[in-house]
Amino acid sequence: MRYIDFRSDTVTMPTKEMRMAMSEALVGDDVYGDDPTMNELQELAARTVGKEAAIFVTSGTMGNQLSVMTHTNRGEEIIVEQDCHIVQHEVGAAAVLSGVNIKAIKGENSIMNPSDVRKAIREDDIHYPKTGLICIENALSNGLVVPLNIMKEIYTIAKHHDLPVHLDGARVFNAATYLGVTVEEICESTDSVTFCLSKGLCAPIGSILAGSKVFIEKAKKNRKLLGGGLRQSGILAAAGILAINDMSKRLHIDHENARYLAKRLTEIEGIKLDISKVQINMVFFNITETGFDPNLLVKKLFEKGIKSNGEENGLMRFVTNNDVSKGDIDFTINCMKEIMNEI
Numbered sequence: 168m169r170y171i172d173f174r175s176d177t178v179t180m181p182t183k184e185m186r187m188a189m190s191e192a193l194v195g196d197d198v199y200g201d202d203p204t205m206n207e208l209q210e211l212a213a214r215t216v217g218k219e220a221a222i223f224v225t226s227g228t229m230g231n232q233l234s235v236m237t238h239t240n241r242g243e244e245i246i247v248e249q250d251c252h253i254v255q256h257e258v259g260a261a262a263v264l265s266g267v268n269i270k271a272i273k274g275e276n277s278i279m280n281p282s283d284v285r286k287a288i289r290e291d292d293i294h295y296p297k298t299g300l301i302c303i304e305n306a307l308s309n310g311l312v313v314p315l316n317i318m319k320e321i322y323t324i325a326k327h328h329d330l331p332v333h334l335d336g337a338r339v340f341n342a343a344t345y346l347g348v349t350v351e352e353i354c355e356s357t358d359s360v361t362f363c364l365s366k367g368l369c370a371p372i373g374s375i376l377a378g379s380k381v382f383i384e385k386a387k388k389n390r391k392l393l394g395g396g397l398r399q400s401g402i403l404a405a406a407g408i409l410a411i412n413d414m415s416k417r418l419h420i421d422h423e424n425a426r427y428l429a430k431r432l433t434e435i436e437g438i439k440l441d442i443s444k445v446q447i448n449m450v451f452f453n454i455t456e457t458g459f460d461p462n463l464l465v466k467k468l469f470e471k472g473i474k475s476n477g478e479e480n481g482l483m484r485f486v487t488n489n490d491v492s493k494g495d496i497d498f499t500i501n502c503m504k505e506i507m508n509e510i
């Protein structure tokens with residue numbers, strides 16, 4: 168049975184072209200640096216984000232944590248927004264793997280105010296940990312995009328204090344699509360960036376960590392330490408190349424579909440959402456006023472072949488992706504109306 172899956176863009180299947188490229192990929196032992204397809208992907212990735220070098224990692228979490236580990240020394244402090252993935256969804260890895268303290272600041276809609284970042288940077292005092300890194304997320308997990316001027320201001324502050332900036336750009340291609348700029352322009356305000364090949368870009372596995380040559384050489388050793396040195400990984404890189412070259416160019420369709428979905432959801436009485444917050448491929452909505460139990464809705468939708476996640480912090484989230492068409496959205500809205508007794 169085919170399911171329509173709104174749970175995330177991580178559920179996307181590799182495309183037919185990816186499967187073909189994977190089956191034909193030239194490979195070698197990447198720990199020796201011998202994998203031509205992996206080398207091609209890493210060079211392409213570095214060029215795309217405007218950095219000197221890049222390495223393939225197995226996940227976005229690994230890219231972020233490798234970055235924290237490589238930028239910092241144990242006992243230092245990293246500045247992050249309190250809702251960011253590094254704090255909320257990476258199992259406390261920054262403490263476990265890198266031994267860093269986390270200074271989490273509260274942003275407006277999870278967007279950090281540069282002056283709060285400035286205030287969070289530690290002075291030289293015998294009692295304080297040393298600030299070692301500032302992390303920004305863009306696009307944010309709440310579906311919003313951080314404006315370029317905010318990123319630039321934070322970067323200027325960081326450079327004034329001689330601090331590196333890491334971007335969790337798991338969905339940086341979505342951010343660039345929304346802003347109408349290249350990912351390189353976004354990454355100009357960062358020293359390192361992680362982005363995911365396996366979310367809206369549809370590759371089956373993998374993320375990229377990019378930065379200066381020196382940084383990436385150090386990160387490569389840390390990747391080995393974490394058991395992330397891969398062998399004939401060109402099979403995965405072949406899909407990654409198509410993710411960057413082809414799939415990044417179709418993200419505007421997911422964004423248009425998300426806005427279409429949002430508009431159609433508001434046809435259902437009691438569903439509340441803020442369309443101005445539908446910036447990428449994520450639609451957050453509240454069903455409290457419908458009087459319908461969110462868990463029951465998830466169950467009933469599943470029975471009709473539609474997968475969705477339960478409510479979190481009072482909001483349900485539907486994510487559009489390459490495997491969800493406009494027709495699937497229409498079908499889903501009709502099912503919701505039927506389930507919620509509107510027709």
Ligand SMILES: Cc1ncc(COP(=O)(O)O)c(C=O)c1O
Nearest residue numbers: 226227228229252304308335337
């Ligand atoms: C903003 C953000 N950063 C990092 C990640 C981690 O990616 P992965 O699931 O590949 O570890 C995610 C995953 O959803 C994410 O949304």
